[in-house]
Amino acid sequence: KLGMAYKKDDNFGEWYSEVVVNSEMIEYYDISGCYILRPWAMEIWELMKEFFDAEIKKLKLKPYYFPLFVTENVLQKEKDHIEGFAPEVAWVTKSGKSDLEAPIAIRPTSETVMYPYFSKWIRSHRDLPLKCNQWCNVVRWEFSNPTPFIRSREFLWQEGHTVFATKEEADEEVLQILELYRRIYEEFLAVPVFKGRKSEMEKFAGGLYTTSVEAFIPNTGRGIQGATSHCLGQNFAKMFDITFENEKGERSMVWQNSWAYTTRSIGVMVMTHGDDKGLVLPPKVAPIQVIVIPVPFKDADTTAIKGACESTVYTLNQAGIRADLDARENYSPGWKYSQWEMKGVPLRIEIGPKDLANKQVRIVRRDNGAKVDIPSTDLVEQVRVLLDGIQVNLLETAKQKRDACIAPISTWDEFTAALNDKKLILAPWCDEEEVEKDVKARTKGELGAAKTLCTPFDQPDLPSGTVCFASGKPATKWSFWGRSY
Ligand SMILES: O=C(C[C@H]1NCCC[C@H]1O)Cn1cnc2c(c1=O)CCCC2
Numbered sequence: 432k433l434g435m436a437y438k439k440d441d442n443f444g445e446w447y448s449e450v451v452v453n454s455e456m457i458e459y460y461d462i463s464g465c466y467i468l469r470p471w472a473m474e475i476w477e478l479m480k481e482f483f484d485a486e487i488k489k490l491k492l493k494p495y496y497f498p499l500f501v502t503e504n505v506l507q508k509e510k511d512h513i514e515g516f517a518p519e520v521a522w523v524t525k526s527g528k529s530d531l532e533a534p535i536a537i538r539p540t541s542e543t544v545m546y547p548y549f550s551k552w553i554r555s556h557r558d559l560p561l562k563c564n565q566w567c568n569v570v571r572w573e574f575s576n577p578t579p580f581i582r583s584r585e586f587l588w589q590e591g592h593t594v595f596a597t598k599e600e601a602d603e604e605v606l607q608i609l610e611l612y613r614r615i616y617e618e619f620l621a622v623p624v625f626k627g628r629k630s631e632m633e634k635f636a637g638g639l640y641t642t643s644v645e646a647f648i649p650n651t652g653r654g655i656q657g658a659t660s661h662c663l664g665q666n667f668a669k670m671f672d673i674t675f676e677n678e679k680g681e682r683s684m685v686w687q688n689s690w691a692y693t694t695r696s697i698g699v700m701v702m703t704h705g706d707d708k709g710l711v712l713p714p715k716v717a718p719i720q721v722i723v724i725p726v727p728f729k730d731a732d733t734t735a736i737k738g739a740c741e742s743t744v745y746t747l748n749q750a751g752i753r754a755d756l757d758a759r760e761n762y763s764p765g766w767k768y769s770q771w772e773m774k775g776v777p778l779r780i781e782i783g784p785k786d787l788a789n790k791q792v793r794i795v796r797r798d799n800g801a802k803v804d805i806p807s808t809d810l811v812e813q814v815r816v817l818l819d820g821i822q823v824n825l826l827e828t829a830k831q832k833r834d835a836c837i838a839p840i841s842t843w844d845e846f847t848a849a850l851n852d853k854k855l856i857l858a859p860w861c862d863e864e865e866v867e868k869d870v871k872a873r874t875k876g877e878l879g880a881a882k883t884l885c886t887p888f889d890q891p892d893l894p895s896g897t898v899c900f901a902s903g904k905p906a907t908k909w910s911f912w913g914r915s916y
């Protein structure tokens with residue numbers, strides 16, 4: 432349990448599995464692709480949820496809960512939305528020994544569950560906008576290699592489903608939610624992301640356009656979709672007959688959005704910040720931000736030391752800092768240091784006889800190992816400064832590492848070289864789907880094909896005459912390409 436058998440840069444896959452288990456986030460389960468989320472993971476999920484739920488309530492989202500099950504004919508209602516995914520849909524076919532009349536699907540997402548009722552509830556413009564969010568689990572029976580948090584057959588998410596009278600309102604909300612996803616990643620998980628638009632081929636087939644926040648894992652050279660915010664246009668309104676009577680008494684179809692982030696975000700954070708001692712938690716999402724450990728010496732006054740530790744924890748908790756005491760008698764301080772480092776706790780406070788005598792505490796940072804002695808009178812102020820410093824340092828370090836992986840290229844040969852070099856490729860593209868398909872075909876292999884990750888909203892300058900790296904046709908945009916999760 433103590434210490435890591437694998438190194439991040441030697442065997443990333445094994446290292447990752449070890450970190451999520453040794454830090455007590457995950458317990459493996461006897462069904463492939465399913466994992467037990469233990470408190471160290473759920474508390475992180477809940478800290479993010481606290482922020483996100485408060486923000487969407489400001490946007491007037493209302494909480495709903497729809498059934499887990501959806502009938503076959505409703506699920507099939509939207510052909511091209513579902514047919515590409517059909518193998519992933521899990522079905523209930525029996526109860527006890529007897530077969531069900533008709534198989535029932537377990538929700539892989541809730542558009543088809545919700546929208547027949549949106550149609551029923553929306554009559555006039557006064558019923559708009561309708562703003563529905565649910566926190567729940569979904570099931571997708573994926574076949575490619577399952578990975579805790581990153582790719583599992585059941586995961587937790589929030590799914591927002593909103594309905595507007597006009598496209599303008601929908602377009603605006605898509606970007607408001609995308610900004611919240613950026614904040615989740617950059618301000619809480621300290622993971623840098625790019626905001627951008629998915630290509631026609633990579634977007635949600637049932638929608639009009641898809642925006643996303645994209646992260647990147649330098650160790651594997653793979654992009655990873657962090658969260659998505661889709662404008663569905665009027666496609667689902669047509670399918671599910673969701674219309675309203677506008678002010679002029681005319682019948683018109685609504686405009687819709689749907690958006691989600693999932694427990695995958697936790698895995699991205701682990702991959703980004705973890706090191707060879709285990710997990711490294713950004714303070715904003717750390718269930719315990721400061722662990723206080725008594726360091727008793729043989730003839731020292733253990734009672735006084737323990738008392739100092741308890742009052743340190745109390746003072747920090749009173750200041751709203753998530754501090755805890757590890758006073759277990761059956762473990763040495765050294766063992767405790769390693770265990771809390773494995774769990775990624777941002778700060779450790781050691782209090783021994785010398786600290787007691789000098790009315791100080793020793794604080795050790797998890798991110799860079801720095802040790803500093805702080806007068807007990809400055810405790811809260813200094814802990815706050817250190818926690819903020821760790822949060823900033825983790826994001827800055829991750830941003831530098833990611834930016835060092837970005838490879839702007841111009842030609843096919845540069846593209847394939849960068850791909851093999853595990854780079855995040857920035858390439859001028861003609862924006863033709865045929866070309867995207869062609870690149871996929873030409874880069875097929877056991878590591879997976881290259882694909883477009885997104886077209887970043889923040890576009891570098893594109894000199895006129897620049898040609899597409901793959902087709903030689905005039906390039907219209909810079910897009911991020913690479914292998915992905
Ligand atoms: O789920 C979405 C779109 C949308 N669903 C709601 C939240 C936002 C966004 O994820 C796309 N999608 C992905 N994966 C699947 C489906 C699917 O619709 C349906 C069948 C099973 C697999």
Ligand SMILES: [Mg+2]
Pocket residue numbers: 571
């Ligand atoms: Mg999928």
